Amino acid sequence: LRALALALAFVAAAACARPLSRPAPGAAEISAAEEAVAGEALALLLERGARVLAVAYRLRTEAAELCGDDVAPILGVLAAQRQDFRWSFAELAEQVYGVGDRVRVLHVLEGSPAAEAGVQVDDEIAAVNGRAIERTDDVYREVRDAASAAPRLELERAGRRIALELPRRSACRQEARLVVSGLLTTVPHPNGVDLLVTTGMVEFAESDDELAIALAHEMAHGVLAGTTGSYLDSEAAADRLGLRLVARAGFDASVALPFWERMTLEHPWAIRFDAAWPDARELPHGRMPARVLAMRAALAELARERATH
Amino acid sequence: MRALAAALAALACALGAAAGARAQDVHGRPSREALAVEADRLATQGLRHFIAYQQRLLGVHERVRQAGAELCPGQQRPVLGLFAATAEELPAAYRAAARRDYGLDERPRVLFVLPDFPAARAGLRAGDVIVRFGGRRVPDAVSVLRMGAPGAERTIRVEIERTGRREERELEIRPGCSFPASAFYHDEVQAFAESGAAFLAITTGMLRFARSDDELAVVLGHELAHLVTGGLGTRGGEADADYLGCYFAARAGFDVAVAPVLWRRMSLAHPASLVERGFYSHPPSHERELALAATLREIQAKRSAGLPLEPERGT
Numbered sequence: 001l002r003a004l005a006l007a008l009a010f011v012a013a014a015a016c017a018r019p020l021s022r023p024a025p026g027a028a029e030i031s032a033a034e035e036a037v038a039g040e041a042l043a044l045l046l047e048r049g050a051r052v053l054a055v056a057y058r059l060r061t062e063a064a065e066l067c068g069d070d071v072a073p074i075l076g077v078l079a080a081q082r083q084d085f086r087w088s089f090a091e092l093a094e095q096v097y098g099v100g101d102r103v104r105v106l107h108v109l110e111g112s113p114a115a116e117a118g119v120q121v122d123d124e125i126a127a128v129n130g131r132a133i134e135r136t137d138d139v140y141r142e143v144r145d146a147a148s149a150a151p152r153l154e155l156e157r158a159g160r161r162i163a164l165e166l167p168r169r170s171a172c173r174q175e176a177r178l179v180v181s182g183l184l185t186t187v188p189h190p191n192g193v194d195l196l197v198t199t200g201m202v203e204f205a206e207s208d209d210e211l212a213i214a215l216a217h218e219m220a221h222g223v224l225a226g227t228t229g230s231y232l233d234s235e236a237a238a239d240r241l242g243l244r245l246v247a248r249a250g251f252d253a254s255v256a257l258p259f260w261e262r263m264t265l266e267h268p269w270a271i272r273f274d275a276a277w278p279d280a281r282e283l284p285h286g287r288m289p290a291r292v293l294a295m296r297a298a299l300a301e302l303a304r305e306r307a308t309h
Numbered sequence: 310m311r312a313l314a315a316a317l318a319a320l321a322c323a324l325g326a327a328a329g330a331r332a333q334d335v336h337g338r339p340s341r342e343a344l345a346v347e348a349d350r351l352a353t354q355g356l357r358h359f360i361a362y363q364q365r366l367l368g369v370h371e372r373v374r375q376a377g378a379e380l381c382p383g384q385q386r387p388v389l390g391l392f393a394a395t396a397e398e399l400p401a402a403y404r405a406a407a408r409r410d411y412g413l414d415e416r417p418r419v420l421f422v423l424p425d426f427p428a429a430r431a432g433l434r435a436g437d438v439i440v441r442f443g444g445r446r447v448p449d450a451v452s453v454l455r456m457g458a459p460g461a462e463r464t465i466r467v468e469i470e471r472t473g474r475r476e477e478r479e480l481e482i483r484p485g486c487s488f489p490a491s492a493f494y495h496d497e498v499q500a501f502a503e504s505g506a507a508f509l510a511i512t513t514g515m516l517r518f519a520r521s522d523d524e525l526a527v528v529l530g531h532e533l534a535h536l537v538t539g540g541l542g543t544r545g546g547e548a549d550a551d552y553l554g555c556y557f558a559a560r561a562g563f564d565v566a567v568a569p570v571l572w573r574r575m576s577l578a579h580p581a582s583l584v585e586r587g588f589y590s591h592p593p594s595h596e597r598e599l600a601l602a603a604t605l606r607e608i609q610a611k612r613s614a615g616l617p618l619e620p621e622r623g624t
Contacts, residue, residue, distance in 0.1 A: 018622040018623055019622065019623045020538075020549050020552055020553060020620055020621065020622055020623070021621040021622055021623040022548060022549065022552035022600065022604065022620075022621065023552075023600055023603030023604060023607065024548075024600060025596060025599035025600055025603065029599055036595070037573060037576055037577070037595045037598075038595075040577060041576060041577045044577050181497075182496050182497040182498055182514055182578070183496045183497065184496045185496075199578070200496055200497075200514075203578070261351070261354065264351055264354075264355060265354065265355055265358045266494070266496065266513060266517075267494070268352075268355050268359070268400045268401075268402040268403060268494060269400070269401075269402060269494075271348050271351045271352055271355065271402040272348075272402065288347070288348075288351055289339075289344045289345075289347035289348040289351065290338075290339055290344060290347075292347050292351070293339045293343060293344070293347060294339075
């Protein structure tokens with residue numbers, strides 16, 4: 001058997017010493033396929049962006065009362081400039097959607113102030129409340145900062161300047177912005193107000209109810225910022241307020257427990273519940289045992305309230 | 310804002326009160342006992358899921374590396390078809406549950422065996438402690454997988470401990486490619502095969518992403534091909550791994566027709582693969598799709614003609 005094995009190994013080694021002779025596609029074929037795949041990926045990204053916009057819009061407007069003083073007018077658009085796209089998306093966004101240095105409207109949410117005022121896809125946002133816009137961030141900031149005013153937009157449409165005044169609708173302040181990443185998470189936006197949700201998280205959320213739960217948890221962190229002590233307290237408090245936001249906006253809060261438990265299957269480190277764990281680093285969305293208890297109590301409370309009303 | 314905080318604090322107290330007196334401390338926070346009960350429940354659930362992840366991975370990988378044995382000359386180890394672990398080899402959050410639910414300790418203990426593979430055929434089963442393997446003591450489960458490059462023998466002797474009694478079993482030696490696979494927790498869709506490493510590391514993100522065992526087999530075949538050819542980090546190396554990887558998966562009886570769609574989905578979910586970048590070694594996915602389509606035609610033609618599934622090589 002050893003002799004046979006050696007002989008076989010020799011034959012095989014001789015075979016492997018020769019380079020593989022694999023099929024190789026031609027350059028023209030490759031470039032056609034490249035465009036198709038990249039276009040599909042960009043369309044998928046915008047579809048996800050529109051989904052985040054719709055779910056976040058409903059949360060922010062329907063549950064505005066629960067955000068206390070943290071409210072501002074809302075637009076209801078997905079807007080972007082070339083710099084917002086990474087990798088080959090930037091070039092493609094320019095080719096396919098005409099996205100250049102100006103901030104361009106890519107999607108208008110039905111029933112939103114932007115839709116009611118007549119904002120259209122492909123409009124370029126030149127100014128908000130009289131201030132010139134350079135970055136996508138400027139749009140959201142200007143609308144947010146003029147909290148008491150109805151937003152006034154100056155748009156470029158097919159070479160013409162148009163001024164529109166949008167109905168003022170009060171909403172929780174945070175914009176939910178999509179970021180391309182496989183990580184299952186939401187994090188505060190570096191601008192200190194908005195929140196970021198990953199494409200990984202959007203895919204992981206099996207329904208809009210689940211997505212609402214993830215977004216509302218992060219929104220609640222923003223609303224509660226500075227009002228609570230330890231991280232443990234703030235996670236549980238964010239769950240309690242988050243579930244109220246979800247329920248107020250008419251999403252199904254009861255999927256919260258199965259959703260976070262499904263997340264915990266992917267993140268075993270989130271099971272830690274005290275400082276005695278070997279790794280004391282604080283990770284976002286950890287402390288699941290305390291959070292499960294807080295969510296269970298919050299859901300029971302919501303059910304009682306529903307029963308008495 | 311302050312009014313809101315006060316209202317929330319009041320709400321927290323009310324919720325705490327509603328949760329029952331024993332479940333919380335004097336500050337209205339959940340008690341240690343209540344937290345421990347939840348942590349146990351989550352860990353038990355998580356550990357079952359972890360084992361299911363490893364079971365799926367091993368179920369596909371053992372088939373792929375066994376069927377690909379001839380493509381790995383000089384890089385072979387026996388395919389056992391078992392998953393064993395010490396408590397320390399599991400994620401920290403699962404160790405207590407593993408000790409309690411599966412009796413894990415500092416010795417490598419079998420968590421599952423795959424039907425029809427040598428371990429199961431020799432009568433090994435979940436709960437057995439592996440004491441000696443081929444006459445040598447094994448300190449942990451990793452060393453079980455590293456031992457026993459096949460020599461002339463047809464079988465290997467394994468000493469196990471079952472319900473406190475030592476027993477011996479003879480395991481048939483089935484050669485396969487050397488490299489076992491292991492799943493580790495990470496959200497991103499990735500698989501690593503570092504040259505010189507003993508393992509293929511597959512992220513849990515990848516296990517979720519591969520919707521079928523056929524897709525998983527294509528990924529594992531690709532990574533095995535890397536280790537066998539040693540062509541890491543180059544475009545040509547990646548294309549070679551795609552080509553050879555399909556042969557690995559096809560030889561194990563998996564449907565490699567899923568390969569182009571798999572890589573397309575990958576490029577849609579992970580657009581970094583659409584461009585060539587210094588740090589990103591995989592070829593652009595569109596190019597990959599076209600090359601794979603041609604590879605599939607080649608494999609299909611060999612199948613139809615009743616020819617062995619040997620990759621083509623230059624002279």
